[in-house]
Amino acid sequence: MLAQLRALMQPPAGMAFDFSQPAGEPALAPAGGITWQVFANPVALFVGGVTAVLLELAEPSVRTGVWDHSSFRRDPGLRLRRTGFAAMMTVYGPRSAAEQLIANVVRIHRHVQGTTPAGVPYHANDPRLLDWVQATATFGFTEAYHRYARRLSAPEKDAAFAESQDAARLYGATGAPRSWSEWETMLARSAPGLEGSAILADFIRIMGEAPILPAPLRPLQRLLVRAAIEITPEPVRSLPQLRGHGLRSGEATLVRALARGAGLLPLGDTPPAQAARRLATARPH
Numbered sequence: 052m053l054a055q056l057r058a059l060m061q062p063p064a065g066m067a068f069d070f071s072q073p074a075g076e077p078a079l080a081p082a083g084g085i086t087w088q089v090f091a092n093p094v095a096l097f098v099g100g101v102t103a104v105l106l107e108l109a110e111p112s113v114r115t116g117v118w119d120h121s122s123f124r125r126d127p128g129l130r131l132r133r134t135g136f137a138a139m140m141t142v143y144g145p146r147s148a149a150e151q152l153i154a155n156v157v158r159i160h161r162h163v164q165g166t167t168p169a170g171v172p173y174h175a176n177d178p179r180l181l182d183w184v185q186a187t188a189t190f191g192f193t194e195a196y197h198r199y200a201r202r203l204s205a206p207e208k209d210a211a212f213a214e215s216q217d218a219a220r221l222y223g224a225t226g227a228p229r230s231w232s233e234w235e236t237m238l239a240r241s242a243p244g245l246e247g248s249a250i251l252a253d254f255i256r257i258m259g260e261a262p263i264l265p266a267p268l269r270p271l272q273r274l275l276v277r278a279a280i281e282i283t284p285e286p287v288r289s290l291p292q293l294r295g296h297g298l299r300s301g302e303a304t305l306v307r308a309l310a311r312g313a314g315l316l317p318l319g320d321t322p323p324a325q326a327a328r329r330l331a332t333a334r335p336h
Contacts, residue, residue: 053313055264056093060139060321063132068140068148070325074332076145079217082330085207086214088196090142091323094275094310095196096135101258101279103191106183108254109245109287112173113180118250120163120175127261138188141218143326153221176223185224186237189215194282199303199310205231238284247290255280255292271309274298278306 062068080086089095108114117123123130140152163175173180193211197203203211208231219227228234259273280288281297288297298306318324 053093053309053316055268056097056313057316057319057321059097059132059135059263060093060323062136062139063129066133066136068136068144070139070143070145070322071328071332073145074329076147076329078143078326078330079146079149079221080142080214082326084214085193085203085210086142087323087326089192089200089211090138091318091321092196092200092310092313094306094313095192095200096138097275098199098279098282098306098310099192099195100131100135100138100188101191101276102195102283103187104254105251105279105283105293106187106191106245106287108251109247109290110180110183110241111167111169111244111246112171112177113183114248114250115165115167116163116173116175116180119165124253124257127257128263131263139322143322145329149218150221153218157221157223178223178225181219181222181224182226182228182237183241185215185219185222185227186234189228190234190284191279195279196310198282199278199307200314201311242286245287245290247292249292251290251292255296274302274306277302 089099104117107117121130137152137156140149144152157176160175164173166172175181189212193203193208197208212228212230212234215227216229219225228237255276258276260269264272277296277298280293281303283293287293
């Protein structure tokens with residue numbers, strides 16, 4: 052069960068990458084920091100990633116851009132693996148490769164623009180939208196780890212945001228929160244503009260039904276989606292599409308057991324293990 056979740060950490064077909072090379076090259080995120088711990092837990096990654104997207108889809112411009120310009124509806128499994136690979140590269144990849152990947156994403160986003168159903172123009176490289184996407188991602192992964200894998204201290208929560216700043220700047224999210232309190236301020240400021248939609252309901256349905264995990268594990272997949280809804284902050288959690296779809300009685304204990312069990316498993320040949328080997332090897336002179 053946990054092995055199938057851990058397999059989601061691997062690059063998708065056609066995007067193989069050896070995180071153990073080049074020897075000694077640092078990552079954007081500090082080795083051994085809280086971000087490295089969070090992203091090494093596949094349960095926190097799955098749950099936190101869903102929470103982040105729920106928050107992103109509640110923002111009208113982000114929602115329209117994601118839904119109209121991505122492959123999520125056609126192939127959610129592949130889309131999630133590609134997004135996961137980008138996250139792994141940002142956290143564990145050698146800095147030069149991470150910078151190249153982010154530059155490619157920024158270049159692609161130059162062509163992602165349009166108008167929301169309400170007639171509001173948007174552009175994927177708008178710093179306000181980039182700040183929101185960066186913030187929701189950091190919150191989602193950190194909160195999932197905190198709620199289900201290991202309780203984090205206030206300084207550790209702050210560190211999660213601080214450690215994401217290098218990547219945020221490269222993406223163009225120059226106003227992304229640098230601490231937990233700055234995230235809370237952003238959420239409060241953004242709350243009046245967050246809204247429900249049929250797309251939110253579609254996303255929740257797709258995440259429960261898509262062949263992301265093998266068919267026998269589909270109930271586990273739906274459990275983790277409910278775990279993501281459970282930790283989604285207000286006002287989004289009370290939107291009609293999410294209300295009443297969080298964890299049922301006793302399920303939080305099961306999710307915590309899964310997340311903590313995942314933290315005890317050997318990393319195998321995953322990006323965090325490869326990155327650790329890279330940094331344990333001295334750079335050639």
